[in-house]
Amino acid sequence: MSDSVPATLGERTSILTRRILAPNAGPMTLDGTNSYVIAAPGSSGHVVVDPGPVHEGHLASLAAAGRIDLVLITHQHADHTAASVRFAELTGAPVRAFDPAFCVGGNPLRGGEEIRVAGTRIRVIATPGHTADSVCFHLPDDGAHGSMLTGDTILGRGTTVLGHPDGTLADYLQSLQILRACGPATVLPAHGPVLPDLAAICDQYAAHRHERLDQVRAALAILGNDATVAQVTDAVYAQADASVRFAAEASVRTQLTYLRERPRALRSDAS
Structure with a gap:
């Protein structure tokens, strides 16, 4: 534990990280957005990942860590x-994101880049799929297996929405393979609880996506390959609550795009 971080500052989530939950719970944000503070033990500087919504109390809690050297954005x-x-404005720290439009006084992030700050190493991993600009942050020195801040690419509960056309299923499946190669790292998601094994959750996520593709194929076999998004959503996500219907339709849209761009995959996901 860093001596410079007050014990009351959020929840300890790993050797190098604390989580401070933003007060924005909802159907899509679950309990709220997890903002993370990264610092090696004894470091006087800190990194904040995803400062979240404009809520002065939440931002004050993040700033209470001490000197903020850098702010990183997952998407x-x-x-x-x-x-x-x-x-x-509050901290004077630059904000870096993959998309230059979301940078504030800092350079855009690059996939494969290693940042040395707050007494540790942070590796930037490009993981498009949820959005085109999604990145994850690998902390290889965070415990025996390291940790991975996954943004919305992997959630602590449920599965992520792929925001067609910005997010694609092909990209997302590839991103899961890239993350899986990082082994059993601790998963620090932007929504929901911490998970213990990145490789295992990537396998679960990939299996879920392929199960959904099978369900979409089955719906198309009945409805016809020209079925609309709404028709397929009715068949595949019949139990979805009305509050998340738009998310179900977004997922179906990405699945249909994936299948229709791969004619063979309409019969068997051989891609």
């Missing part, structure tokens, strides 16, 4: 980025 969605400008 463009407002529940992760809305507070970026305000937090940069």
